[in-house]
Amino acid sequence: MSRATTATIHVDALRHNLAQVRALAPHSRVMAVVKADGYGHGLERVAHALEGADAFGVAALSDAERLRAAGLSQRIVLLSGFDEPADLAQLRRLGVDTVVHHESQLAMLEADASAEPIRVWLKFDTGMHRLGFAPTRAGEIHARLRALQNVDAELTLMTHFASSDEFGGGQTREQIIGFGEATAALGGAVSLSNSAAVLGWPDAHRDWLRAGGALYGLSVVAGKTGADFGLKPAMTLSTRIIAINRVARGERIGYSATWQCPEDMDVGVAAIGYGDGYPRAAPAGTPVLVNGVRVPVIGRVSMDLMTLDLRGLSDVAVGDPVTLWGPDLPVEQVAEAAGTISYELTCSITRRVRFVEA
Numbered sequence: 001m002s003r004a005t006t007a008t009i010h011v012d013a014l015r016h017n018l019a020q021v022r023a024l025a026p027h028s029r030v031m032a033v034v035k036a037d038g039y040g041h042g043l044e045r046v047a048h049a050l051e052g053a054d055a056f057g058v059a060a061l062s063d064a065e066r067l068r069a070a071g072l073s074q075r076i077v078l079l080s081g082f083d084e085p086a087d088l089a090q091l092r093r094l095g096v097d098t099v100v101h102h103e104s105q106l107a108m109l110e111a112d113a114s115a116e117p118i119r120v121w122l123k124f125d126t127g128m129h130r131l132g133f134a135p136t137r138a139g140e141i142h143a144r145l146r147a148l149q150n151v152d153a154e155l156t157l158m159t160h161f162a163s164s165d166e167f168g169g170g171q172t173r174e175q176i177i178g179f180g181e182a183t184a185a186l187g188g189a190v191s192l193s194n195s196a197a198v199l200g201w202p203d204a205h206r207d208w209l210r211a212g213g214a215l216y217g218l219s220v221v222a223g224k225t226g227a228d229f230g231l232k233p234a235m236t237l238s239t240r241i242i243a244i245n246r247v248a249r250g251e252r253i254g255y256s257a258t259w260q261c262p263e264d265m266d267v268g269v270a271a272i273g274y275g276d277g278y279p280r281a282a283p284a285g286t287p288v289l290v291n292g293v294r295v296p297v298i299g300r301v302s303m304d305l306m307t308l309d310l311r312g313l314s315d316v317a318v319g320d321p322v323t324l325w326g327p328d329l330p331v332e333q334v335a336e337a338a339g340t341i342s343y344e345l346t347c348s349i350t351r352r353v354r355f356v357e358a
């Protein structure tokens with residue numbers, strides 16, 4: 001039998017989530033962010049499921065290449081922008097829009113000999129302090145781009161929120177106001193919102209949403225799962241029990257012997273570990289489902305295997321199904337236990353995991 005570790009991608013959930021995002025922001029166009037192999041769900045699979053999106057957002061030109069090779073003809077936006085002059089030819093060949101966020105990119109455009117226009121999303125840094133021009137330079141940068149023959153006259157203006165998952169929080173309010181003041185005199189479509197802002201900041205919806213996590217059914221809002229916003233998880237991660245062992249009271253389980261049996265008990269071994277992308281940081285007590293019932297991880301997660309406390313189950317056998325996350329066990333809860341966010345977990349699934357669609 002082949003290894004049972006499987007990531008099932010729920011294509012209908014992806015479609016449902018796009019419809020839900022549209023329902024939440026009916027006046028905005030939707031850029032489906034598919035970077036990092038569609039948040040680990042598979043780039044081409046996700047893009048085909050989300051063909052109804054108005055654009056795709058990627059972090060690498062190689063992803064844009066894959067989308068075009070897969071026959072996707074939507075707008076594609078290179079979210080981190082281009083790195084070197086040779087990238088400009090690739091953008092033109094693939095018909096890809098680029099973010100421009102830095103002086104170095106502006107200089108490359110100004111030195112570029114081609115007259116074939118490239119579509120630009122001009123990014124301002126309103127408080128995230130990662131990518132973007134200072135808002136104080138908005139007029140100057142905008143004018144320099146508008147002066148270029150090789151830049152399409154239709155600029156889209158954007159910024160990125162640092163803490164839009166805190167609904168009503170002051171930083172996002174300040175970023176919205178700062179962006180408005182900096183760009184008041186400039187024309188063009190506006191894009192502010194990531195998923196959290198789609199869910200919690202209606203006045204930031206504007207012309208273009210840039211939604212990633214929400215489309216995969218994921219929430220980054222503390223204490224909330226995607227389901228709390230009407231979203232459906234797009235991934236189930238599952239495996240099987242490959243051993244059940246009776247272990248005596250006082251014995252300790254796994255590497256570094258971190259967990260001690262409080263009584264004679266059945267310990268289940270499931271065929272999944274950090275070599276599959278399940279987080280090694282998940283401590284004892286992290287929930288998994290065995291036959292649909294919640295049981296805790298015990299001991300250290302190892303590369304290929306994890307150990308489970310089966311005391312809560314009466315009828316369990318080798319071969320029984322184990323769910324690590326999915327519609328019945330929110331990945332957000334697993335992420336919380338492991339000290340991370342759901343996005344990191346879905347992005348971390350490795351190549352040895354079998355992907356299937358359902």
Ligand SMILES: *Cc1c(COP(=O)(O)O)cnc(C)c1O
Binds near residue numbers: 160194195210211
């Ligand atoms: C990743 C990314 C997004 C999407 O963020 P989500 O929280 O997944 O919706 C939006 N905009 C930019 C610039 C990004 O890099």
